[in-house]
C-alpha cells in the first residue's frame with residue numbers, strides 16, 4: 001500500500017537558520033504515529049509543512065502522493081486537521097459551525113457531529129467562544145469525526161485539557177483509527193498519553209536527526225541501567241573523578257547519561273550483558289549495573305536528554 005505521508009530530503013529554514021537539512025520518513029496507512037521531540041526541534045514546523053501552511057525550502061513532503069503545499073481539494077477532503085488544539089471560527093454557535101464545515105467534506109456525517117456535541121448538554125445556539133477548553137475540544141472532536149477523514153493530523157490536541165477530556169479525546173481517536181485504514185499523526189507534550197495509544201513513534205532531534213520505530217520495539221530495546229557512584233572511593237561504584245563526557249566517548253554504545261548524586265543512569269540500545277562487558281573492558285564496574293524500569297516518559301527523557 002502506498003504511504004500516506006512521504007517526506008524525502010526535506011529541508012527547511014527560517015531566515016538562515018536551518019531546522020532540518022535532510023529529513024526522510026514515510027507513514028503507512030492504518031497506524032497511529034506520535035511525533036516526539038524536545039521543545040524547539042521543529043515538530044510544529046513539520047506539522048505546518050504537512051498541513052500545507054509552510055512550503056519547504058527544498059525536498060518534498062507528499063500527502064496522498066501530492067505535495068502538501070499544493071493539495072487538490074479531493075486530497076484535502078481526506079484529511080482532518082487540528083492545529084495547536086484550536087477550533088477556528090469561535091464566533092459561531094454549535095449548530096452554525098456544523099453547517100459551515102459540512103459542505104467542504106463529501107463524507108460529512110451530521111449524526112456523528114451531534115453524537116459528540118450532545119454530550120455537552122448545551123443548546124445548539126450556544127457560542128463556541130463561551131465554552132470551556134474541554135467543551136471546545138468536544139466540538140473539535142465532533143468536527144473532525146464528522147469529516148470521516150482517512151488521515152488525521154493533530155498538533156498538540158491536549159493543550160488546556162484536563163485528564164478526563166484528554167482521555168475522552170484519545171478514546172474517540174482510538175475508535176476512529178480502528179476502522180479501516182485510517183491513520184493518525186499527532187504531536188503532544190503529554191508523553192504518558194502516547195504510551196497506550198500510539199503504534200509508532202517518530203523521534204525528532206535537534207538538527208533533524210530522526211528515528212521511526214514501533215513503540216513496542218523502542219520500549220523493548222531502549223533500556224536504562226543504574227551504576228552507583230563510589231563515595232570517597234571506598235564503596236564500589238563509578239569514580240567521582242570521571243566526567244559524563246569521558247564516559248560517553250569511552251563507551252559509544254551509550255546514548256545518554258543522567259548524573260545523580262549517588263548514581264548514574266546509563267541509557268542504551270544495547271543489552272545489559274554487552275554494556276557490562278564494554279564497561280569492564282574500560283575498567284568501569286560493569287558488574288554493578290542494575291536494570292531500571294522505564295515509563296515512556298522516562299525513556300523519552302533518557303533518549304532526548306533533559307535540556
Ligand SMILES: Nc1ncnc2c1ncn2[C@@H]1O[C@H](COP(=O)(O)OP(=O)(O)OP(=O)(O)O)[C@@H](O)[C@H]1O
Pocket residue numbers: 014015019037038039040041042043044045046
Ligand atoms: N516563523 C518563525 N520564524 C523564525 N523562527 C521560527 C519560526 N517558527 C519557529 N521558529 C523556530 O524554529 C524552531 C522550531 O520551532 P517549532 O515551533 O517547529 O518547534 P517545536 O518542536 O514544535 O517546539 P515546541 O515543542 O516548543 O512546540 C524553534 O527554534 C523556533 O524558535
